[in-house]
Amino acid sequence: MSTMSDHARTMRNDYFKGFGLAVLLTVVPFALTAGGWLSPTHALLAIAALAVVQIAVHMIYFLHLDLRAVTDEKIVMLAFTGIILFLMVGGSLWVMFDLGARMM
Amino acid sequence: MHTETAHSHEAMLFEEREFGFWIYLMSDAIIFSLLFATYAVMRHATAGGPGAADIMELPTAAIETALLLLASVTFGMAAVALEDKRRNAILVWLGISFLLGAGFLGMEIHEFIGLIAEGASPQRSGYLSSFFVLVGTHGAHVTAGLVWIATAVAQLMRTGPTEAFAARFKRLGLFWHFLDIVWIGIFSIVYLPGVLQ
Structure with a gap:
């Protein structure tokens, strides 16, 4: 790891950041489904909203889509x-x- | 001077190819979206056969999701290694991504065989046809991704991390990460709602 350049390190940290967010955005909908705390309708709405956010996270951190x-x-x-x-x-x-x- | 223009010409070519690949990905996104729409329409067309709640298992979906997400981030680590042209590290991370992708595919095939053995085969109902087409199309894409990773490994071993390799690797990365995005749709529209109801 000592041979890693600064740019590579930034890149790696971005992947880790994206991965952390993706794990969170995946675990929550699975937990909502398994736990049954919300009514099915509310759970479905939450799953849909989290999916949209997760797709955006993947686009930004994994496909490197920089809208600016x-x-x-x-x-x-x-x-x-x-x-x-x-x-x-x-x-x-x-x-x-x-x-x-x-x-x- | 001459080599410099040749170089920038090559860089432009790679950029054009990447843009072309984005157009392909968007056309693929349209195909998948329509398969999702078909699935939604067919959701209750079970013809008295097994429905979503009968065929979905949360642990299977969770493990498949984890494998694919890990395969995405290990591919990212290969991209990081390519940045410093660390050839062996690229090979190792590509190998791990391949194994995770293969694990995902193995689980999916196992799931399909189990469903068909229970009588939940594609020809049983419109619902099951749409389920197998949607999830199977994604699986076919993952298979193509595995073949592509294998060819990337072969190219890297032959030529090393050249510009041409890096450009192809970038497109492979777009494809691989795109498949993970489609999978977000699959677990959010197929598996989780299937278990909920």
Whole structure:
């Protein structure tokens, strides 16, 4: 470890930071599921919120996505993916659950 | 002067490839999101067969999650070793990442075989089809990741930590960490809600 450069050390600490946050954000939803302290609806909402936070943590610490230093092309790419996801996933769920409700 | 422009040209090429790889990852994210949407729609289409609560086991999901998360951080340690061009350390960390990924895959295959033996096979219901397609597609990606790690090890042993290796390694890292992100979706949408209800 004595041969490690400063830059490598910063990088390693970032991975450790990301890993620590990821462990916390994983253990809490598993504990909520196993413990049964919240009602299922509240537990589901908490799991969903923690998942979104954890995805952001992984993007920042593991995929090194730095939103302050990102190129315009990458912003467009991410925004376009977001729009497609919103339309296709949101649209599918809307149509299918609406259909499901009407078939009851 | 000549070598300098050749070098920056190469660096630009690697950057372009990384951007292209990001586009691939985003297209993969769209595929997975639609598989998640399909799963959500099929959630109660069990056709009288086993549902989420019957086939999910929290300990299995927890161990799989731990293996994949550890594989992500050990890959990060390989990236740190590459920063100082410590060849042997890169090899060791890549080897550990490979074993953790293989352990994850082994557990998943074991889980699938167990489910099929109990009669919870993909053809049993729309729900089970969507479950196997979603989780199986992720497993197929992990398999591809393992093959890629193995080729990275072979390339490193042949050429050492060159610029070309580092560029490919970076894309492999994006892929590997991306799979962990998809897994967050799988345990949050498939396993935990399955156990809760």
